[in-house]
Amino acid sequence: MKKINWGIVGCGRIAAQFCEDLAYTNNGVAYAVAARSGEDATAFASKYGAANAYEGYQALFDDKNVDVVYIATPHNFHFKNASDAIKASKHVLCEKPITVSAEECKQLSLLAKKHDVFLMEAMWTYFLPAIQKAKQWVEQGRIGTIKHVKADFGYPVPFNPDGREYNPDLAGGCLLDMGIYPLAIANYFLNNDLENLHVRANIRYKGVEDDVLITANCGDVMVSLATSFQCRLGNGAYIIGDKGYIKIPDAFRAYECSLYELDDLIERFEDGRQSQGYSFEAQEVGRLLSENKRESDIMSHSQSLLLQSQMERIKALF
Incomplete structure (x- = not known):
């Protein structure tokens, strides 16, 4: 089985945990890392065995060997980072919340469909x-x-x-x-x-x-x-x-x-697992991509939109 090449966007704690858990999958590897700081990206790539490190995200999105991008930047950057990846024809797994508004979530879903790429919010809990x-x-x-x-x-x-x-x-x-x-x-x-x-x-x-x-x-x-x-x-x-x-x-x-x-x-x-739990969503993304799927039945675009809409309604009641 050919393993998919993951591009990691962001070098924070969650990105580190995700990369550690890729070792417990059988269908994916950390191939490239991007951060705002080239020094940070290089250090992260060295630690987690990624072959390439980039200063800035677009260079990773333009890397033809990257199959799918994992976005682990702060919440308010998710929409732009995911949009840029999708426009570069990259499949995307984006940390939760996938966006910070229901309207952004709708736009991202439409963009993924337009460019015929996979998109999923990283609601890892669902896959445990x-x-x-x-x-x-x-x-x-x-x-x-x-x-x-x-x-x-x-x-x-x-x-x-x-x-x-x-x-x-x-x-x-x-x-x-x-x-x-x-x-x-x-x-x-x-x-x-x-x-x-x-x-x-x-x-x-x-x-x-x-x-x-x-x-x-x-x-x-x-x-x-x-x-x-x-x-x-x-x-x-x-x-x-x-x-x-x-x-x-x-x-x-x-x-x-x-x-x-x-x-x-x-x-x-x-479950007796050895991983922290991110391995299950990563394994599932790999499986869906191998089947040429563009959306998860477990964490669908509509599920993400429902969550965003609910959080907007809740915040309006503060």
Whole structure:
């Protein structure tokens, strides 16, 4: 099997974790790295075994040996970086949030279709085996009809007015950074939009939120979601039905999940993985490209647009 050549855009923490996890796939390698600083790109490429390093992103997009680009720059650069890659006929896996507005998300989807390239938001959680197992249990009717979904994700982020997390010019705030995960969990298991949104948010600095609580419903299903830069939350998810429930500890990296009937543990799944978890989305992208697919059924363009639309509606209620 020919391995696909990944071009890595950005040299931050997430890009490093992604490159480390490529070693646990059998269909892709880190081939090239680009950063604003050529020195940073060279050091990163050397560390992760990439053959080429570029100062500036366009040179990577123009490299004919790059098959697919992984974009790991700050949120507000995603739209431009992804657009430039697509215009260079590169397939794209873009870190979440794929854009910072629903309109940008629509434009990016249309651009990918125009240039006939693959595009996916890197919602890695969806591809984790424990999340897939939980989804299977729901589809098998193991918990009956879903009645409640609860999910939260938060940890302390020290206040730094110059840091990305609290900078409004860099699309800072806990909603886009971490709140997207609980929202994504709700969407994945409910397969529908949220209604009757009620939002409480603490605004910390220049309109940037550091705590958000969301309640809503999806038809008859009650939904409770939370995210925070102020404290570590439970960071888990519960999918609760009228016959039982599924508990997913540390749901956004999800090493395991458990199935309960009332208070009785019926089944437990552990994935036993060695990677951090990014390997599963990377492996899936490689598989889809080998089949000449242009979109994922698991994380589709419409799923990304739904997330962006929801976050816009939530922010409007701050």
